[in-house]
Amino acid sequence: xxxxxxxxxxxxxxxxxxxxxxxxxxxxxxxxxxxxxxxxxxxxxxxxxxxxxxxxxxxxxxxxxxxxxxxxxxxxxxxxxxxxxxxxxxxxxxxxxxxxxxxxxxxxxxxxxxxxxxxxxxxxxxxxxxxxxxxxxxxxxxxxxxxxxxxxxxxxxxxxxxxxxxxxxxxxxxxxxxxxxxxxxxxxxxxxxxxxxxxxxxxxxxxxxxxx
Numbered sequence: 351x352x353x354x355x356x357x358x359x360x361x362x363x364x365x366x367x368x369x370x371x372x373x374x375x376x377x378x379x380x381x382x383x384x385x386x387x388x389x390x391x392x393x394x395x396x397x398x399x400x401x402x403x404x405x406x407x408x409x410x411x412x413x414x415x416x417x418x419x420x421x422x423x424x425x426x427x428x429x430x431x432x433x434x435x436x437x438x439x440x441x442x443x444x445x446x447x448x449x450x451x452x453x454x455x456x457x458x459x460x461x462x463x464x465x466x467x468x469x470x471x472x473x474x475x476x477x478x479x480x481x482x483x484x485x486x487x488x489x490x491x492x493x494x495x496x497x498x499x500x501x502x503x504x505x506x507x508x509x510x511x512x513x514x515x516x517x518x519x520x521x522x523x524x525x526x527x528x529x530x531x532x533x534x535x536x537x538x539x540x541x542x543x544x545x546x547x548x549x550x551x552x553x554x555x556x557x558x559x560x561x562x
Contacts, residue, residue, distance in 0.1 A: 358436060361441075362478070365446070366448070369442050369446045380417075419433055420434050467544060473538075
C-alpha cells in the first residue's frame with residue numbers, strides 16, 4: 351500500500367520487538383537516509399552497501415513499519431519501489447525495558463538527585479507515548495506546553511537562587527489555578543535544571559523557547 355499520510359516529526363518506539371529490529375547500525379543508516387524517499391538501488395549507491403544485503407534490512411524495516419512505500423516506478427521490465435522513513439526522528443520509550451525501567455520519582459525523594467530528574471523525564475516520555483494515540487483516536491488535541499532556556503550562572507550561589515525563584519514561581523502559579531472542583535482534569539508539571547553540554551554561551555540564549 352502506498353503511503354498517503356505525512357511523515358511524523360517524532361515516532362516513539364514502545365515495543366521491545368520493534369526496538370530490537372531498529373538497533374542495528376546499517377538499519378539506522380537506512381532510516382537516516384530515508385528521511386528523503388529513495389529506492390533500494392539509490393540507497394545501495396549512497397551507502398555503499400551491497401544491494402542484496404540492503405534489501406534484507408529494508409524488508410525487515412518495512413515489516414516493522416519503520417519505512418513505507420511512497421511510489422512505484424517502471425524501469426524497463428522492472429518496477430522500482432521507492433520508500434521513506436515513517437518519521438523524521440525516533441525515540442525509544444523507557445517501557446521497552448519492562449521492569450528494568452525507572453518507574454516512580456517518589457522512590458527518589460531527593461529533589462537535587464540527577465536520578466530523580468531522569469526518572470521524571472522517563473515518566474513524561476512514557477505517559478506521552480500512551481496519551482498521543484488516545485488523543486488521535488478521539489480526534490482531540492493533546493494539550494501540552496514546554497519551555498526551554500539556557501542561562502549563564504557565574505556561581506553555585508546563583509544556581510541555588512534560581513532554584514528558589516523557580517520553586518516560588520511554580521508554587522504561586524499553582525495556588526492561582528489549582529481547583530479540584532468537579533470536572534477538573536489533572537495535569538502533570540515537570541521542571542528540571544541541569545548543566546548544559548554546550549561549552550559556550552551565545553548572547554541572547556537565555557530567552558525562553560516555548561511550544562504548545
